[in-house]
Amino acid sequence: MKRLSIFLYGIGSYAVFFATFLYAIGFVGNLPMLPRTIDGAPQMPFGNALVIDVLLLAVFAIQHSVMARPAFKAQWTRIIPEAAERSTYVLFSSLALIALFYFWQPLGGVIWEIENRSGRLLLNAGFGFGWALVLYSTFLINHFDLFGLRQVWLQLLGKPYTSLPFKTPGAYKLVRHPLYLGWFFAFWCTPHMSATHLLFALVTSVYILVAILFEEHDLLKAHPQYHGYRQRVPMLLPRFKKPAAAETEEAA
Structure with a gap:
């Protein structure tokens, strides 16, 4: 009964998250049918x-940073x-967003207002791309473990939890944090940038950059191979020319 309760709790927490995620798209995108937007x-x-x-x-x-730290998790x-x-972390994050x-x-x-049709289309496409990249990145690193x-599910089956191995599939070969890159697109790509939206984009961008520092500190401790990965792959902006070190290794 306890296993089933924990499983249902996890399902419920995920449902709250997914509904919050969908609302966030409309909130930032100012969808008119929502009761509150940015x-x-x-x-x-x-x-x-x-x-x-x-x-x-x-x-x-x-909340998002403190509850993610290993020391907090241990307590x-x-x-x-x-x-x-x-699941509790996901639920609390969702409640903070709600x-x-x-x-x-x-x-x-108004900070800027793009009237040009092509410009608006381009920025709206960037907005959609950002949210899609966020969701896509979660599946690359195991969406179901992340949330x-x-x-x-493993505890319901009575199986021990095993940590995921370090891997760099898909977009993680181009940048170390494609998920965070997706947030930048989602928050900054808008044809109508108000003072409110600018505040939201600025504060969340600063937070993301600080969060990356903490996250990489934890990753270096958990995965020794992350050090080499960090040297080879840029943080947020992809470079399509191979680093000199990588070219030398291939030549050898």
């Missing part, structure tokens, strides 16, 4: 709205079943 008419003074938005982004960043799994740790969606305050103002489903 833009809209300001409802309070600029300073008050700015403080609320920054605090909401900070809450998500702190956290003394309270909750180890198999449910990832709070952000609900309490977000538009600031108003806790593999963990709860």
Whole structure:
């Protein structure tokens, strides 16, 4: 019964995540059918709205980073079943995003407005590409492990959890963090950049760059081969010319 409960908890946490992910696309993309999106008419003074938005982004960043650290996980799994740790992280991240969606305050103002049809089409395509790259990248590194489903499924079967081996499939051969690259496309590609959207894009971009530093620190500890991978493959911007070291190795 306990195994089944943990499994259902994992399924429920994933369902909340996926619904939140879909809403996030509409939230950032300002889909008109949604009750709240990133833009809209300001409802309070600029300073008050700015403080609320920054605090909401900070809450998500702190939760997302702290709960992902190995030291926190070691303490956290003394309270909750180890198999449910990832699902709980996913659930809390989703709840932090839901709070952000609900309490977000538009600031108003226009930074840029692209009227050219081709320009709008290009930016909207970049927006769609970004979200697709995010989802695609999760499947490259095992979508079901990343969001806790593999963990709860294995414990339901009574099988021990085994960590995934280090691998660099698909887009991971071009950049070390294609998932984060997808976020950059999703947050910055818009034909209508408001002050609100700019704040969101700036803060999340800074957070992503800081998160990469922490994540790579953990990866270097967990996977000795990551050091060589980091030397060979760029962080976010692909280079299609092979590094001199790689060319020398192939020549030898």
